[in-house]
Amino acid sequence: MKPMTIKDLANFLKVSPSTVSRALNNHPDISLEVRLRVQQLAKELQFKPNSFAANFRKKQSKLIAVVLPKIYRSFIPDVIEGITKKLNDNHFQTLILLTEDLFEREIEAINQCCEMRVDGILLSLCNQTKDLNHLQRCQTIGIPVVLFDNTIKSDCFSSVHINDALAAGQCAEFINKQKVNRVAAIFGPEELAISQNRKLGFFSALAKEITVDICYAKDSHEAYTFANDQIKKHQTCAFFGISDEVLLGIVSAVNENKVTNESLVVGFSDGLTMPFLHRNLHYINHNGKVIGKAAAAQILKLIAEDEKLKEDILIAVELL
Amino acid sequence: MKPMTIKDLANFLKVSPSTVSRALNNHPDISLEVRLRVQQLAKELQFKPNSFAANFRKKQSKLIAVVLPKIYRSFIPDVIEGITKKLNDNHFQTLILLTEDLFEREIEAINQCCEMRVDGILLSLCNQTKDLNHLQRCQTIGIPVVLFDNTIKSDCFSSVHINDALAAGQCAEFINKQKVNRVAAIFGPEELAISQNRKLGFFSALAKEITVDICYAKDSHEAYTFANDQIKKHQTCAFFGISDEVLLGIVSAVNENKVTNESLVVGFSDGLTMPFLHRNLHYINHNGKVIGKAAAAQILKLIAEDEKLKEDILIAVELL
DNA sequence: CTGTTAGCGCTTTCAG
DNA sequence: CTGAAAGCGCTAACAG
Numbered sequence: 001m002k003p004m005t006i007k008d009l010a011n012f013l014k015v016s017p018s019t020v021s022r023a024l025n026n027h028p029d030i031s032l033e034v035r036l037r038v039q040q041l042a043k044e045l046q047f048k049p050n051s052f053a054a055n056f057r058k059k060q061s062k063l064i065a066v067v068l069p070k071i072y073r074s075f076i077p078d079v080i081e082g083i084t085k086k087l088n089d090n091h092f093q094t095l096i097l098l099t100e101d102l103f104e105r106e107i108e109a110i111n112q113c114c115e116m117r118v119d120g121i122l123l124s125l126c127n128q129t130k131d132l133n134h135l136q137r138c139q140t141i142g143i144p145v146v147l148f149d150n151t152i153k154s155d156c157f158s159s160v161h162i163n164d165a166l167a168a169g170q171c172a173e174f175i176n177k178q179k180v181n182r183v184a185a186i187f188g189p190e191e192l193a194i195s196q197n198r199k200l201g202f203f204s205a206l207a208k209e210i211t212v213d214i215c216y217a218k219d220s221h222e223a224y225t226f227a228n229d230q231i232k233k234h235q236t237c238a239f240f241g242i243s244d245e246v247l248l249g250i251v252s253a254v255n256e257n258k259v260t261n262e263s264l265v266v267g268f269s270d271g272l273t274m275p276f277l278h279r280n281l282h283y284i285n286h287n288g289k290v291i292g293k294a295a296a297a298q299i300l301k302l303i304a305e306d307e308k309l310k311e312d313i314l315i316a317v318e319l320l
Numbered sequence: 321m322k323p324m325t326i327k328d329l330a331n332f333l334k335v336s337p338s339t340v341s342r343a344l345n346n347h348p349d350i351s352l353e354v355r356l357r358v359q360q361l362a363k364e365l366q367f368k369p370n371s372f373a374a375n376f377r378k379k380q381s382k383l384i385a386v387v388l389p390k391i392y393r394s395f396i397p398d399v400i401e402g403i404t405k406k407l408n409d410n411h412f413q414t415l416i417l418l419t420e421d422l423f424e425r426e427i428e429a430i431n432q433c434c435e436m437r438v439d440g441i442l443l444s445l446c447n448q449t450k451d452l453n454h455l456q457r458c459q460t461i462g463i464p465v466v467l468f469d470n471t472i473k474s475d476c477f478s479s480v481h482i483n484d485a486l487a488a489g490q491c492a493e494f495i496n497k498q499k500v501n502r503v504a505a506i507f508g509p510e511e512l513a514i515s516q517n518r519k520l521g522f523f524s525a526l527a528k529e530i531t532v533d534i535c536y537a538k539d540s541h542e543a544y545t546f547a548n549d550q551i552k553k554h555q556t557c558a559f560f561g562i563s564d565e566v567l568l569g570i571v572s573a574v575n576e577n578k579v580t581n582e583s584l585v586v587g588f589s590d591g592l593t594m595p596f597l598h599r600n601l602h603y604i605n606h607n608g609k610v611i612g613k614a615a616a617a618q619i620l621k622l623i624a625e626d627e628k629l630k631e632d633i634l635i636a637v638e639l640l
Numbered sequence: 641c642t643g644t645t646a647g648c649g650c651t652t653t654c655a656g
Numbered sequence: 657c658t659g660a661a662a663g664c665g666c667t668a669a670c671a672g
Contacts, residue, residue, distance in 0.1 A: 003461045003555040046457070047434050048431065048434065049435070049439075050435065050437060051432075051435040052381055052436055052437045053376060053377060053437075053438050056373060056376045062371055064416075070401060071398075071400055071401050072397070073397060073592060073593065074393060075395060076397070077391040077392070077393060077396070077397045080391055080416065081390060081391050081405065081418065084416055084417075084418050085418065088417075088418070093415055093417070093432075094416045094417075095383075095413055095414065095416075095434070096400065096414045096415075096416055097408075097410070097413070097414075098401065098404050098405065111368065112371075112413075114368065115368050115369070115370065115371040115372075116371050116372055116413070117370060117371075117372045121635055137366070141323045144564055157593060200374075202538055219595075220593075224596065248593060248596060248597075249596070252596045252597055255575050255597070258578075261470075271472060273393065273540075273568060274595075275542065276540055276541075276568060276569070276572045277568075277572055277575070277597065283591060
């Protein structure tokens with residue numbers, strides 16, 4: 001019942017605990033003979049050292065916290081997969097903390113991370129978060145933080161995301177070439193940095209002759225309603241959608257109005273679901289796994305380095 | 321830079337470390353006066369005890385590992401949310417370990433959990449897993465395990481899932497009432513327990529007069545191809561789909577063939593995406609959050625109890 | 641190459 | 657009510 005310890009093993013082998021520890025960790029000091037003897041017995045008895053204790057001693061937790069508002073249906077699951085894979089390959093584990101998009105809970109989560117002494121934090125801010133003061137404690141006790149997805153500009157913390165404005169601009173340019181004179185553009189909640197950036201990029205690249213009907217939708221349903229209205233009102237047949245969630249609403253409205261083939265839909269998607277639902281869909285390939293891996297790589301880099309220097313990483317995307 | 325310790329605080333206040341510890345934990349032994357003085361200073365200095373150390377001392381990690389093949393696009397994200405919420409409410413944290421549906425990696429993950437001394441494991445098996453021998457170590461060192469989602473029968477470990485056969489039967493019965501004489505039924509990979517159970521339940525409840533065309537699809541695309549073929553070949557207008565992924569393929573084929581309104585689609589869904597895409601969709605409400613919460617509740621129960629007794633929990637579902 | 645010793649930061653008997 | 661002391665399981669100087 002009670003797990004064995006290094007001491008037990010040492011007593012058994014008539015050597016000291018430190019020898020066992022070193023042998024198990026392949027420390028070069030230990031003679032091959034002793035090393036093998038220890039490792040052999042360890043295997044036979046199925047002994048594995050308590051890594052919790054080892055980490056405690058080494059003042060590390062080998063834990064990276066991923067703090068985010070919630071796990072939406074697309075993108076975020078891929079980000080988590082990307083992060084977890086990258087971390088596992090480097091012998092770190094992934095901890096998930098949800099803030100439910102509440103600033104209060106974000107502070108709480110960050111504090112818990114500090115108390116648990118996680119080795120690093122990957123943070124996607126909740127929408128209410130306007131500054132990064134609550135991350136000061138991380139700074140003072142030396143826990144590196146990398147912002148991803150929903151971020152705000154900072155001159156202390158690294159961040160990883162795509163160049164939203166540029167990508168949205170690519171979408172606009174694509175629409176320019178299609179000889180349409182009206183487009184319905186649907187963004188996410190207006191206060192979201194992501195909405196603002198993509199909107200800016202979109203508008204600055206869109207040809208002036210094109211009329212834009214704009215909407216901030218908080219979910220698929222709102223996007224659907226708006227798209228539907230636009231089709232009814234203006235026979236709109238070109239759409240821009242900021243996310244898979246929004247695109248779902250658009251495509252659903254388009255399909256329902258049986259204007260499928262003629263309609264052009266452009267936007268940001270992970271390319272897993274939407275291309276199924278509409279032939280004439282062109283999207284910025286917003287790959288969560290890539291972002292997750294990059295974010296994880298960056299935090300590992302910060303952990304390894306001595307002087308933590310800020311670095312903003314822009315992930316390249318392409319229009320498919 | 322170097323975080324403060326209880327000892328530092330104790331020196332500062334001219335009391336012993338144990339007093340500080342007790343005061344911070346609201347131990348009744350400590351006089352109100354001292355308690356307040358300690359807590360006050362702790363607040364002023366922003367001191368928070370190192371919970372990693374405390375947990376080590378208390379031989380607990382306050383960590384629950386969630387071990388699963390991968391984070392698909394639907395269902396699993398909700399399960400994780402449900403788990404995390406329930407755990408957070410009880411001061412536990414969620415650790416994510418991915419097995420990538422490889423038995424090797426599942427073993428590895430379980431071993432890591434044991435070495436880290438997690439307080440409990442929530443496990444969704446990978447498809448290759450045929451027995452539970454690799455969980456023996458958990459048994460011997462006393463880490464409780466709860467199986468969820470993809471499980472196999474066991475007489476040692478608790479499990480949480482829906483009654484798949486019953487639910488699939490409900491789908492079949494619904495189809496029986498609709499006066500169709502042919503239905504295309506699409507399941508997941510054949511080796512999946514979930515596929516088998518649902519198939520069994522479906523067939524045993526389906527009226528004998530109805531012809532069934534069956535397919536095991538590993539993704540939306542295969543489901544789409546099959547559904548499309550069936551429509552072309554038999555003018556099929558009734559479909560059963562085992563998951564959101566499969567339903568996506570079905571609905572996409574149905575929409576494309578412009579037989580939308582006449583077609584009946586029945587299956588298992590989380591109800592978040594699919595109802596948007598097809599009016600005549602009836603689905604077993606497969607709510608990941610509920611399952612996640614139940615699984616988390618069960619592991620907490622096992623942790624609290626002394627004699628761990630196995631319990632199979634069936635989550636009720638309804639056809640919407 | 642191996643053992644001795646000390647200690648990570650906290651909790652918890654056990655005394656007083 | 658408070659303090660002294662031991663120790664969770666492991667690692668890492670420091671000796672030898």
